Amino acid sequence: MCARxxxxxxxxxxxxxxxxxxxxxWGDVEDIGIRLQEEHPDLDPLTVRFTDLHAWVVALxxxxxxxxxxxxxxxxxxxxxWYEEYQDAQS
Numbered sequence: 700m701c702a703r704x705x706x707x708x709x710x711x712x713x714x715x716x717x718x719x720x721x722x723x724x725w726g727d728v729e730d731i732g733i734r735l736q737e738e739h740p741d742l743d744p745l746t747v748r749f750t751d752l753h754a755w756v757v758a759l760x761x762x763x764x765x766x767x768x769x770x771x772x773x774x775x776x777x778x779x780x781w782y783e784e785y786q787d788a789q790s
Contacts, residue, residue: 723756724764725773732780734759736788744781749774 723731735744735755747755752774757766 721761722763723759723761725769725777728773728776728780731756731759731762731777732782732784734761735777735781736784740788742785744778744785747778749778752778 721730723734735752738755738759744752749771753766753769756762756769756774756777
């Protein structure tokens, strides 16, 4: 049995094969923050209203959670994770 059989993510068999898209839930704040930084690289996350942030998160193709289960604490955590990515990109 090879070690590859124990992996949970899809392993590309050739360079042209795409990796399986990760699914995001509200708790995946770091991953969501990275994606939001990719989508809006020049936007300071601290200037974004939570209503807009919520809309942008649920619009991500990888987002699979229930949009109705968000709350201010979850959105703030995502905003802070995005802000860390934003700061890293500015340096």
